[in-house]
Amino acid sequence: MARTASNMLPLGTIAPDFKLFDTVSGCLLSLEDLKGKKATVIMFICNHCPFVIHVNPELVAIAKTYAEKGVSFIAISSNDVVNYPQDSPEKMKTHAKTEGYTFPYLYDETQEIAKAYDAACTPDIYVFDAHLELVYRGQIDDSRPDNGLPVTGKDLKHALDCVLENKENMQMQKPSIGCNIKWK
Known part of the structure; x- marks a missing residue:
């Protein structure tokens, strides 16, 4: 498995706006349509990455909780579907239903949104506060498909709890590790 780390977009960055096709509903949705009242989590994921597959159940559980x-979750796939047809919009829709996604699964066909967020890998996680200011970016937790550690979501949950409690997140923010985004 190739291991690519997050680029760690600077904290305080305002979430780049977007309007993307939601593979589940078939609608074009914008950040404004989807942002949460208290926080917004943007996740760059894909169907086939073993790192994403490893954390999918925990992502779904965290999103539901x-x-x-008042936290909104938004998943985006930016992979090149010509060379990686398993990440096509049709298969994204099926994957979202199979995994029980309760959040939109958007398709970034031009890859412009991944570039705007400086996304590098899947999963790449960003937490924005109510003003869409970046307060966390990085890993879900220390678990990886081959390291034997349980998936707990502790880093992401801690970041969300800090936002909800209006506390500064003093924990070190570690980059996510995963498959590289499949660029065109």
Whole structure:
């Protein structure tokens, strides 16, 4: 498995706007349509990456728990579907239903949004506060498909709890590790 780390977009960055096709609903959705009342989590993921597959159940569980607290979750796939047809919009829709995604799964066909967020890998996670200011970026937790550590979501949950409690996140933010985004 190739291991690519997050680029770690600077904290305080305002979330780049977008309008992308939601493979589940078939609608064009914007950041403004989807942002959360208290926080917004943007996740660059894809269907086939073993790092994403490894954390999918925890991502779904965290999204369900925190949605009730005013946190919105948005998944985006930016992979080149010509060379990676398993990440096509049709297969994204099927994958979202199979995995039980309760959040939109958007297709970034031009890859402009991944570039705007300086996304590098899947999963690449960003947490923005109510003003869409970046307060966390990086890993979900220390678990990887081959390291034997359980998937807990502790880093992401801690970041979300800090936002919800209006506390500064003093923990070191570690980059995510995963498959590189499949650039055209």
